[in-house]
Amino acid sequence: MARQGRVVITGVSTHWGTELARTLERHPGVGQIIGIDTSAPDADLGMTEFVEADIRNPVISRILPGLEPDVVVHCGILWYPEKDRPSRALHDINVIGTLQLLAACEKIEGLRALVVRGSAAIYGSSPSAPSFFTEDMARHYPLRTRFQRDIGELEGYFDNFARRHPAITCCMLRFQTEIGPGLDNPLIRYLTLPVIPTQMGWDPRLQPLHSADATGALAAATMNPVRGAVNVAPDGAISLSRLLRLCGKPAVGVPPLISGPILKRLGDFLGSADLQDDGRLLLRYGRGCDNRRLREEVGYELAFDAEGAARDFATKESGIQSLFPAPHPGSPVRSVGRREGPG
Amino acid sequence: MNSADLALEWASVVQSSSERLVRRMAGEYHEDEWGFDEEFAEAAFPIFEFLYRSWWRVQVEGMKNVPGHGRALLVSNHAGSVFPFDATMIGTAIQKEHPLPRWSKALVLNWAFDLPFVSYFIRRIGGVAANPANLTRLLEQDQPVMVFPEGVKGFGKPFSERYRLQRFGRGGFVEVALETGAPIIPVAVVGSEEIYPKLGESSALAKIIGAPYVPITPTFPWLGPLGLLPLPSRWRIEFLEPIDLSGYGPGASEDRSLVFDLSEQVRETIQDALYKGLVERGPAYF
Numbered sequence: 001m002a003r004q005g006r007v008v009i010t011g012v013s014t015h016w017g018t019e020l021a022r023t024l025e026r027h028p029g030v031g032q033i034i035g036i037d038t039s040a041p042d043a044d045l046g047m048t049e050f051v052e053a054d055i056r057n058p059v060i061s062r063i064l065p066g067l068e069p070d071v072v073v074h075c076g077i078l079w080y081p082e083k084d085r086p087s088r089a090l091h092d093i094n095v096i097g098t099l100q101l102l103a104a105c106e107k108i109e110g111l112r113a114l115v116v117r118g119s120a121a122i123y124g125s126s127p128s129a130p131s132f133f134t135e136d137m138a139r140h141y142p143l144r145t146r147f148q149r150d151i152g153e154l155e156g157y158f159d160n161f162a163r164r165h166p167a168i169t170c171c172m173l174r175f176q177t178e179i180g181p182g183l184d185n186p187l188i189r190y191l192t193l194p195v196i197p198t199q200m201g202w203d204p205r206l207q208p209l210h211s212a213d214a215t216g217a218l219a220a221a222t223m224n225p226v227r228g229a230v231n232v233a234p235d236g237a238i239s240l241s242r243l244l245r246l247c248g249k250p251a252v253g254v255p256p257l258i259s260g261p262i263l264k265r266l267g268d269f270l271g272s273a274d275l276q277d278d279g280r281l282l283l284r285y286g287r288g289c290d291n292r293r294l295r296e297e298v299g300y301e302l303a304f305d306a307e308g309a310a311r312d313f314a315t316k317e318s319g320i321q322s323l324f325p326a327p328h329p330g331s332p333v334r335s336v337g338r339r340e341g342p343g
Numbered sequence: 344m345n346s347a348d349l350a351l352e353w354a355s356v357v358q359s360s361s362e363r364l365v366r367r368m369a370g371e372y373h374e375d376e377w378g379f380d381e382e383f384a385e386a387a388f389p390i391f392e393f394l395y396r397s398w399w400r401v402q403v404e405g406m407k408n409v410p411g412h413g414r415a416l417l418v419s420n421h422a423g424s425v426f427p428f429d430a431t432m433i434g435t436a437i438q439k440e441h442p443l444p445r446w447s448k449a450l451v452l453n454w455a456f457d458l459p460f461v462s463y464f465i466r467r468i469g470g471v472a473a474n475p476a477n478l479t480r481l482l483e484q485d486q487p488v489m490v491f492p493e494g495v496k497g498f499g500k501p502f503s504e505r506y507r508l509q510r511f512g513r514g515g516f517v518e519v520a521l522e523t524g525a526p527i528i529p530v531a532v533v534g535s536e537e538i539y540p541k542l543g544e545s546s547a548l549a550k551i552i553g554a555p556y557v558p559i560t561p562t563f564p565w566l567g568p569l570g571l572l573p574l575p576s577r578w579r580i581e582f583l584e585p586i587d588l589s590g591y592g593p594g595a596s597e598d599r600s601l602v603f604d605l606s607e608q609v610r611e612t613i614q615d616a617l618y619k620g621l622v623e624r625g626p627a628y629f
Contacts, residue, residue, distance in 0.1 A: 127453055127454070127456035127457040127462065127472065128453035128456070128472060128474070129472065129474075130472070130474050130476035130477050131376075131377055131378075131471060131472065131476075131477050131480070132376075132476070132477075132480060134476065137476070199459075200459065201458075201459025201460040201462075201463075202459055202462070202463070203462075203463040203466075205377075205378045205466075235376070236375075236376045237374075237376050237377075237378065238374065239374060239378055239463070242370045242372070242374060243370070244370075245367070245368060245369060245370030246369070246370035247370075248369070256459070285456070288376070290480075307374075
């Protein structure tokens with residue numbers, strides 16, 4: 001079994017930082033977990049030591065080496081504003097924070113691995129894109145949106161760091177958008193609206209990543225980091241229209257002339273901030289990622305494919321009531337569910 | 344069949360289609376990872392079947408050259424300035440005439456995926472954005488894939504240039520075939536180049552809507568939507584002898600001159616078959 005002695009998690013108070021700490025606490029291969037963030041996590045993490053520090057502050061270069069970590073996991077990259085982190089601070093947190101963190105990592109003696117929880121948004125969404133991006137394709141497509149440029153910039157620093165420190169295994173994880181019961185993010189808020197506005201004439205292919213797999217893959221990469229970028233995406237893909245039908249949500253196509261202002265207002269309402277443009281393009285052209293590196297090199301077995309994640313979300317999420325409920329077995333509508341068999 | 348039987352049959356048709364509708368509204372149907380929706384393709388099939396049988400009276404040769412299983416790269420000429428129907432007709436031919444019918448994917452010009460409605464319609468019936476990564480992945484999944492290496496140059500050529508094959512891109516399809524060991528099956532489609540005789544094009548309109556070109560035909564755009572109706576030419580689709588590339592071994596795809604030679608060989612094979620096919624078919628419309 002893979003063993004990692006001391007693991008430092010930056011951004012431990014974010015949802016994914018806390019979830020990672022919780023998972024690693026149960027992992028026999030982990031010696032000690034230290035969490036760094038500007039405020040203490042909401043959840044009670046019994047075995048995680050908390051250090052209050054801001055990664056944007058150069059002080060981090062003195063604190064981090066003192067903790068003597070074997071692995072640093074950076075969960076502090078934000079896609080949308082969270083508690084205590086307004087949208088205007090996102091660029092600072094994502095880019096400057098990562099830069100400071102990398103500077104601090106240079107000073108750590110005996111650091112074995114650096115794992116960054118990044119985003120598949122770096123690939124963008126476009127009509128000419130491959131249906132499944134592989135990790136080497138990120139550089140072939142222009143960085144259009146602000147969030148994409150931020151991710152591109154910090155990945156640039158990260159690559160540079162990896163080149164200069166061949167002894168450290170540097171792993172950049174590119175996550176597709178997460179979905180799951182009980183989760184809160186702009187996509188979930190979008191899917192739980194009573195009526196869902198979509199862009200008329202568009203039906204993107206999406207790869208919702210189940211929250212259990214999001215945490216599982218992050219923990220797996222912490223225990224067994226590989227060099228370079230790794231896509232974290234489910235098998236398969238699901239179109240938005242089918243996702244909405246599984247959730248039992250009525251979709252309303254918004255015609256192109258008025259969709260701009262409407263979607264902008266919607267974005268403000270959902271709190272997606274920097275994701276506004278990314279979200280608009282994603283919900284138009286979709287995005288698919290190849291996950292072979294995750295499965296074969298990191299060795300993580302995904303529990304849910306794209307459809308499974310959507311189904312799990314639709315059945316467990318409270319507040320989603322189907323307008324078109326699937327008929328029960330034995331109802332007059334006979335063929336339902338028969339064609340695909342169990343599961 | 345008496346009227347009661349007929350009524351019963353209709354009732355069952357209505358019931359099964361309403362069942363399907365209810366099931367689909369609940370999201371209970373299958374899509375593959377490319378967004379291909381088999382049920383949707385089946386529902387759209389009668390339209391293509393009508394065009395195939397009655398409108399274009401398609402005659403098929405050499406179906407034995409299409410493998411019933413495993414990867415296969417179907418390379419065809421490309422035509423039909425307003426809407427290239429050739430991909431749908433090749434697919435329909437395989438569905439109708441092959442002893443082991445299966446759905447094939449087609450690589451479609453990226454511009455089509457930037458069009459509302461069209462983009463998802465094409466995707467649901469088996470269209471995939473044209474790029475080497477998609478082609479490689481599809482062939483590795485042992486699917487039959489249609490490619491049209493002439494691209495826009497092919498289906499946008501004027502009527503006077505019909506059946507004169509354009510340059511075959513950069514030979515990217517040969518590279519992928521060499522890498523994946525997929526056999527190349529050249530396909531010569533006769534008839535597709537007469538469905539929308541392109542007499543000219545409007546570059547101003549093309550600039551406005553961002554299209555590669557906007558064709559002008561005897562009926563389009565003069566008759567409005569009616570001008571979109573393709574002319575009922577007589578079609579002949581010929582599947583030619585497969586070209587086996589598996590003997591070249593790994594690394595052959597790096598050899599530019601080999602790639603160009605093979606690409607040119609495929610092009611000439613199709614060009615010859617087109618000339619012969621034109622004679623075989625006879626008059627274009629009647």
